[in-house]
Amino acid sequence: xxxxxxxxxxxxxxxxxxxxxxxxxxxxxxxxxxxxxxxxxxxxxxxxxxxxxxxxxxxxxxxxxxxxxxxxxxxxxxxxxxxxxxxxxxxxxxxxxxxxxxxxxxxxxxxxxxxxxxxxxxxxxxxxxxxxxxxxxxxxxxxxxxxxxxxxxxxxxxxxxxxxxxxxxxxxxxxxxxxxxxxxxxxxxxxxxxxxxxxxxxxxxxxxxxxxxxxxxxxxxxxxxxxxxxxxxxxxxxxxxxxxxxxxxxxxxxxxxxxxxxxxxxxxxxx
Amino acid sequence: xxxxxxxxxxxxxxxxxxxxxxxxxxxxxxxxxxxxxxxxxxxxxxxxxxxxxxxxxxxxxxxxxxxxxxxxxxxxxxxxxxxxxxxxxxxxxxxxxxxxxxxxxxxxxxxxxxxxxxxxxxxxxxxxxxxxxxxxxxxxxxxxxxxxxxxxxxxxxxxxxxxxxxxxxxxxxxxxxxxxxxxxxxxxxxxxxxxxxxxxxxxxxxxxxxxxxxxxxxxxxxxxxxxxxxxxxxxxxxxxxxxxxxxxxxxxxxxxxxxxxxxxxxxxxxxxxxxxxxxxxxxxxxxx
Amino acid sequence: xxxxxxxxxxxxxxxxxxxxxxxxxxxxxxxxxxxxxxxxxxxxxxxxxxxxxxxxxxxxxxxxxxxxxxxxxxxxxxxxxxxxxxxxxxxxxxxxxxxxxxxxxxxxxxxxxxxxxxxxxxxxxxxxxxxxxxxxxxxxxxxxxxxxxxxxxxxxxxxxxxxxxxxxxxxxxxxxxxxxxxxxxxxxxxxxxxxxxxxxxxxxxxxxxxxxxxxxxxxxxxxxxxxxxxxxxxxxxxxxxxxxxxxxxxxxxxxxxxxxxxxxxxxxxxxxxxxxxxxxxxxxxxxxxxxxxxxxxxxxxxxxxxxxxxxxxxxxxxxxxxxxxxxxxxxxxxx
Numbered sequence: 001x002x003x004x005x006x007x008x009x010x011x012x013x014x015x016x017x018x019x020x021x022x023x024x025x026x027x028x029x030x031x032x033x034x035x036x037x038x039x040x041x042x043x044x045x046x047x048x049x050x051x052x053x054x055x056x057x058x059x060x061x062x063x064x065x066x067x068x069x070x071x072x073x074x075x076x077x078x079x080x081x082x083x084x085x086x087x088x089x090x091x092x093x094x095x096x097x098x099x100x101x102x103x104x105x106x107x108x109x110x111x112x113x114x115x116x117x118x119x120x121x122x123x124x125x126x127x128x129x130x131x132x133x134x135x136x137x138x139x140x141x142x143x144x145x146x147x148x149x150x151x152x153x154x155x156x157x158x159x160x161x162x163x164x165x166x167x168x169x170x171x172x173x174x175x176x177x178x179x180x181x182x183x184x185x186x187x188x189x190x191x192x193x194x195x196x197x198x199x200x201x202x203x204x205x206x207x208x209x210x211x212x213x214x215x216x217x218x219x220x221x222x223x224x225x226x227x228x229x230x231x232x233x234x235x236x237x238x239x240x241x242x243x244x245x246x247x248x249x250x251x252x253x254x255x256x257x258x259x260x261x262x263x264x265x266x267x268x269x270x271x
Numbered sequence: 272x273x274x275x276x277x278x279x280x281x282x283x284x285x286x287x288x289x290x291x292x293x294x295x296x297x298x299x300x301x302x303x304x305x306x307x308x309x310x311x312x313x314x315x316x317x318x319x320x321x322x323x324x325x326x327x328x329x330x331x332x333x334x335x336x337x338x339x340x341x342x343x344x345x346x347x348x349x350x351x352x353x354x355x356x357x358x359x360x361x362x363x364x365x366x367x368x369x370x371x372x373x374x375x376x377x378x379x380x381x382x383x384x385x386x387x388x389x390x391x392x393x394x395x396x397x398x399x400x401x402x403x404x405x406x407x408x409x410x411x412x413x414x415x416x417x418x419x420x421x422x423x424x425x426x427x428x429x430x431x432x433x434x435x436x437x438x439x440x441x442x443x444x445x446x447x448x449x450x451x452x453x454x455x456x457x458x459x460x461x462x463x464x465x466x467x468x469x470x471x472x473x474x475x476x477x478x479x480x481x482x483x484x485x486x487x488x489x490x491x492x493x494x495x496x497x498x499x500x501x502x503x504x505x506x507x508x509x510x511x512x513x514x515x516x517x518x519x520x521x522x523x524x525x526x527x528x529x530x531x532x533x534x535x536x537x538x539x540x541x542x543x544x545x546x547x548x549x550x551x552x553x554x555x556x557x558x559x
Numbered sequence: 560x561x562x563x564x565x566x567x568x569x570x571x572x573x574x575x576x577x578x579x580x581x582x583x584x585x586x587x588x589x590x591x592x593x594x595x596x597x598x599x600x601x602x603x604x605x606x607x608x609x610x611x612x613x614x615x616x617x618x619x620x621x622x623x624x625x626x627x628x629x630x631x632x633x634x635x636x637x638x639x640x641x642x643x644x645x646x647x648x649x650x651x652x653x654x655x656x657x658x659x660x661x662x663x664x665x666x667x668x669x670x671x672x673x674x675x676x677x678x679x680x681x682x683x684x685x686x687x688x689x690x691x692x693x694x695x696x697x698x699x700x701x702x703x704x705x706x707x708x709x710x711x712x713x714x715x716x717x718x719x720x721x722x723x724x725x726x727x728x729x730x731x732x733x734x735x736x737x738x739x740x741x742x743x744x745x746x747x748x749x750x751x752x753x754x755x756x757x758x759x760x761x762x763x764x765x766x767x768x769x770x771x772x773x774x775x776x777x778x779x780x781x782x783x784x785x786x787x788x789x790x791x792x793x794x795x796x797x798x799x800x801x802x803x804x805x806x807x808x809x810x811x812x813x814x815x816x817x818x819x820x821x822x823x824x825x826x827x828x829x830x831x832x833x834x835x836x837x838x839x840x841x842x843x844x845x846x847x848x849x850x851x852x853x854x855x856x857x858x859x860x861x862x863x864x865x866x867x868x869x870x871x872x873x874x875x876x877x878x879x880x881x882x883x884x885x886x887x888x889x890x891x892x893x894x
Contacts, residue, residue, distance in 0.1 A: 001359055002370060009373050012431065013380075015399055016388050080283040087279030095277060099284070106291055108485055110492025110540070112513045113533050116520045117294020140290030143283055160649035163616050168663030168714065169637035178662055182653045201381040203495040204513075208521065219383040223499045226387045235391045242384050253379045257372035260379075264439050 013246065020048050020239035048240035057214045059241055062221040063248070066200050069131050069217055073138040073199040074192050077146050080139060081191070085150035086176070100148070107144035112204040119208045128209050134217075137205055142195045149194075149263055153187035154180070190263030193256045200249065218245045295537070301530035308524045321531040330507065331515065331532060335539065338511045341422065342490035345429040349486060350479065352430065353437030360438065361445045371439075378435040386499035389428045390415065418508035421501055425509050428496055433489075437482045444478030445471070480551040484544060491540050512536040566627060567591045568613070568718050568750045573622035575608055582608045584774040585622070590718070590750035595741070596779075597753045597765030600797070605774040606754045610720050613752065615639050626717055642716035646723040648707040650695040656706050657682075657691040660713055681709045684743075700728050701736065708743060719744050719751045725760060737763050758798055770794055792890035795883055801849055806856045808884070812893060815883035818849070821861040824874040833876035834859070841869045 023045045052059040088099055118137050119128070127133035157180065165175045181188070203219040210216055216224065222241060225234075253260065302321050304314035325331055360371060377385070392398050396411035405411055414420045448471065456466050472479075494513040497503060503510035503518075513536060520529030568590040575583045583605040590596045598606035611617040613624060615636030624632045631639055651659050657678055664674045682688045685705045695703055704724060711719060724740070725733045741764060744751050755761050761768050762782040769779040770793075778790040782798075789795035795803050795815050804821075806814045824833050836852040836859060845865050852859040852875065861875060884893040 002364070005356060005359065005370070006373060008431075009377055009435070012385065012388055012392060013376065015392060019391060080286060083279040084283035087276035091276035091280070099280060102284075102287075106287060108488045108544070109291065110489050110513070112492045112494040113516075113537055114290065114294045116516070116526065116529055116533060117297040118290065119520075120297065120526075121289075121293065136286070137290050140286045143287055147283060158647060158649065160645040160647055161651065163614075163636075164643070164645060164649035164710075165651075165662075166616065166636040167614055167639075167641060167643050168666065168710075170663070170666050171637070174666050178666075179651055183651075197379055201379075203381070203383050204517070219381040219495070222381070222387060223383045223495075226383070226390070226499055235394070235397075238387055239391065242388055245384055246380055249379045250376065253375055254369075254372050257368060257375060260375065261371060261439060264436070264443070 016239045016242045016246075018239075019236060020243045021045065022236060023047055048234075048236040049244070051234070051237045052241050052244070059221075059244060061214060062216050062218045063245065065131055065215060066218040067248075069134050069138065069206075070196045070199040072132055072135040073142060074195045076135050077139040077142045077195050078188065078192060081143055081146035081150055082176070082181070084143070085147045085154055086180075088147065088151045089154035100151075103144040103147055107148065111141045111202075115204045115208050118205060122209055129212050129215055131210075131215055131217075134206060134209055135199075138199050138202060141202070142198050146191045146195060149191045150184065150187055153184050157183055186259060186262065189256070190259035193252060193260050194263050197249070197252070197260075295534075298530040298534045298537075301527050302534055304527050306525075306527040312524065312526060314527065317527070321528050324528065325531055325535060330510075331512075331535070333507070334510050334512050334515045337422065337509060338491060338493065338513075338536075341425060341429070341493060341509075341511065342487055345426045345433075346483060346486045346490055348426065348430045349434045349437045350483065352434045353441055353482070356434065356438035357441035357445055360442055374438065375435045377432050380432070382432060382495040383499045385432060386428060386496050389424065389500055393424055415501060416505050418505055421505060422509045425493075425496060425500060428500060429490065429493070432496075433486060437486060440478055440482045440485075441475060444475045447478075448474050476551070476555060480547075484547055487543060487547060488540055491536065491543065512539070567594070568752075569625040570609070570613070571623045571625065573609070573612060573624065574620045575612060575617060576620050581774050583612070583619075586771075586776050588769055588776065588779065590752060592748055592750055593745070594767065595745040595751040595753055595765045597755060597761035597768045598771060599755060599758060599761040599768050600771035600777075602756060604771040606756075606771050607722060608774075609771075610643070610722055610752060610754050613718065614641050614643050614720055640714065640717045641720060642711035642714035642718075643720040643722065644704070644707045644711050644724045646726055648695075648703045648724075648727075650703060650706055650710075652695050655692050655694055656687060656698075659695070659706060660710055663710065664713060677713060681712050684712070685709050701732050704728065704736070708740070712743070716749050718749050721751065721753045723755055724753075725755070726757075733760070740764065758800070770797060772797075789883065789892065791892055792885045795885070795892075801860050801862070803883070804859050805885070806854075806859070807887070811887050813885045813887050815885055816859070816877055816881065818860040818862045820877050820881040821859070821875050822877065823861075823863070823870065824876045833874040836873055836875045838869055838871050838873075 021044045088096060091099065114137070122128045122133070127136070161179055161183070162175055165179045170178065200217075201219060202217075203223065206217045206220045207223070210220060213221075213224075222238075222245065225238065225241075301314060303316060303319065305317040305320065306312055306314040356374060360367065360374070364370075393400055393414040395401055395413040395416065396405070400414070401411040412420070414424055452470060452474075453466055456470055461469070492513045493511045494517065497509055497511045497514045498517070501509045503514050512532065516529050516532040516536065519525045519532055570586055570588040573583060573586040573588075574581070586605070586609060588596075588609075598609055600606050608617070612619050615631075615634060619632065622632075623630055626639070651662065654662065660678045660681065661674055664677065669677070678691075679688075682691055685708060687702070687705055687709060690698060690702060690706075695706070698706065704727075707724070721740075721744070725736065728736065737760070745764075745766075753761070753764050755764075765782070767779060767781055768785055770777045770785060772793050778785055778794045780788075785794055785798050789798065792805070792813070792815070796805075799817055799819075801818045804816045804818060806816065808814045834854045834856060836854045839851045839853050839858075841851065842849045843865060847865050848863050848867075848869065850861045850863060850869055852861060852873075854875070859875060863869065885891065886893055
């Protein structure tokens with residue numbers, strides 16, 4: 001069972017890895033027939049990687065773009081979500097439950113439906129083709145989950161800790177800085193990881209906001225090559241791009257799996 | 272001295288209002304206007320012509336059917352597979368952390384990336400699946416040029432990507448069930464199936480409910496996968512509502528009608544979410 | 560009983576309600592400088608509510624709080640110079656013992672050298688010197704409590720609040736720590752309020768006890784006063800173990816007799832003294848034993864020395880001075 005699960009999760013990825021290391025000739029042999037393909041399959045090459053890294057704009061450019069958007073989104077969202085989550089944690093009664101319900105509904109909402117309205121706004125305010133501005137809608141889309149996660153983390157802290165800090169004369173900022181946020185570190189890490197993942201993967205908003213090729217984020221850049229022609233996609237180069245684009249996430253998921261899992265499960269428990 | 276809690280929430284709530292409520296209100300307004308290349312993208316009131324057009328738009332209804340078909344099948348499969356994986360991961364074993372991380376990988380990758388991967392895997396005739404078929408002596412098959420297999424391919428790709436998410440939610444649910452309950456049932460002589468049916472599933476219901484609600488909402492808005500894997504084809508047979516709205520706005524530059532399609536999709540989503548919540552309440556009421 | 564003007568802590572008509580629930584009902588209480596007052600009562604009686612109001616963690620619905628003659632009702636918790644030891648100790652789990660103690664001093668602007676001097680002296684006072692770099696999770700329950708005390712002492716408080724500070728410790732440790740707690744906290748200038756639901760602890764720690772029930776102050780006084788002269792049935796029942804016997808006298812009155820005040824009389828002796836009783840069961844406690852008796856007036860509990868063998872039938876007598884009378888309905892003490 002475990003082997004089957006591993007196979008199911010990894011096979012498509014491993015196939016991409018294999019494809020990326022084969023020469024174009026091996027991928028689409030002129031003589032049709034699997035036998036010819038199999039015969040040449042052993043010819044490993046880094047040709048595909050060289051191809052995409054030398055492209056115009058080079059492939060690493062969109063990795064950097066995605067990283068910039070991801071980081072600024074994560075920071076901005078946390079900056080807004082921490083006070084909001086603390087306020088929600090302190091706000092009992094009807095206002096609190098209405099706010100929770102709104103956040104939950106927003107967390108469920110398929111954000112693709114917002115792109116047209118956002119695009120109009122972006123054009124009116126001159127925000128299109130601006131990577132940092134992209135963090136604004138991204139932050140809004142990450143906020144509901146982030147606030148719900150952090151709120152539940154605040155709720156889980158023993159309330160006496162904050163009381164003790166109050167009695168010692170710590171103001172709100174000092175309590176957050178010295179007592180609450182250090183204790184929330186695990187929840188902050190898992191929230192940050194989930195936000196970064198979301199931002200790294202987001203497609204429709206980036207697709208409609210960004211048109212300059214040196215600004216494209218990874219998903220858009222990939223899709224743009226993909227849609228250039230349905231029949232003559234350079235699959236080898238493509239697989240190489242997939243591998244390179246997946247590597248940061250691979251590292252993130254492997255290193256942060258404990259936090260990602262706890263973040264998601266915590267969200268589920270409180271949701 | 273101390274800030275009122277709602278003041279701390281204000282900045283976040285304002286941004287949420289601007290990004291969520293703003294566009295939806297704008298759609299409501301736009302859907303009463305013609306705003307396309309014909310009007311120079313200047314909104315002109317058109318007395319509900321958008322809604323009349325929607326009612327008679329065969330392509331819209333076809334897409335609605337295709338979207339629902341996609342959503343129901345993929346969410347159903349994700350639930351079944353997700354439950355199986357959650358039960359598997361729930362058992363204590365060596366390397367569970369690593370297995371969980373690997374299971375999570377498909378969910379963490381960008382949809383567009385993997386959609387292209389699937390395009391290569393199902394490629395006719397060079398992809399590995401057709402390679403396998405040819406190796407077994409068969410003829411290569413155009414998976415992405417036949418409507419029936421194309422929409423199934425979209426389901427497979429979606430199931431592959433989002434099952435880990437469902438599995439993880441359900442795993443959280445499983446871990447919230449005290450272990451002594453299961454032991455108590457074992458002592459009473461219940462079989463594994465009876466334990467699953469009478470204990471685990473009822474206690475898992477809130478998590479199942481949340482997973483379905485979330486997945487249903489996301490599946491009804493399916494866009495990335497369709498755009499990159501099939502482009503809505505062949506012959507519009509996999510076109511989804513969100514993709515249709517995108518085409519109206521971005522390709523035909525008909526913002527008025529695009530907004531109308533978005534709103535209609537949102538309405539459909541609300542209806543389904545409501546129906547599911549009511550079903551869930553009835554299911555929960557039936558519990559002993 | 561009156562207080563010198565401008566000294567100690569004074570609560571005037573203090574009330575707190577949350578929604579429909581009245582948690583504390585017009586409490587009037589004075590705590591003198593250097594006095595240790597125990598707030599005693601069952602859970603939900605309003606004792607923790609009172610403590611949180613004095614600390615400034617919650618706001619009263621009405622009433623005033625005066626500290627050294629100054630009205631501090633509207634002051635924030637941080638500006639009240641109040642120290643509190645929490646039931647869970649509320650030590651910051653991510654900080655070492657020394658940093659736990661330093662945090663409050665730092666935000667109050669105490670310089671590094673002065674900080675170090677004060678922390679070192681309090682660590683020495685509480686014999687915590689060797690633990691200064693440990694995290695709270697690496698300390699035993701008793702050590703954690705001492706760190707919490709150290710933090711309270713460093714606050715240089717004008718009033719000290721203790722919220723069930725012993726309830727997380729085992730019974731033996733509790734008895735050992737009681738004198739130490741008294742030595743450190745009581746007898747200094749600042750008044751001490753000690754919240755507990757354990758009457759033994761209240762008697763052992765406090766100069767006076769304020770007994771609360773249902774958000775209302777029932778009686779305040781020394782343990783002896785409360786025991787010998789309870790103002791109503793609740794006070795009589797709450798204080799003293801095993802609990803007082805209540806027998807109906809007539810329709811309006813009840814007779815209260817403490818088990819330790821009952822004496823066995825010779826069952827054969829005529830003279831119609833006392834009550835004829837029959838032994839139902841008994842519990843032997845070593846130095847004492849508790850007898851459960853059946854009489855014509857109802858069941859009675861009675862304490863006997865542990866070395867006597869309990870008789871099957873006996874007459875139970877008592878001195879008239881030990882009789883307490885209560886109104887059957889309201890529970891008020893009757894003369």
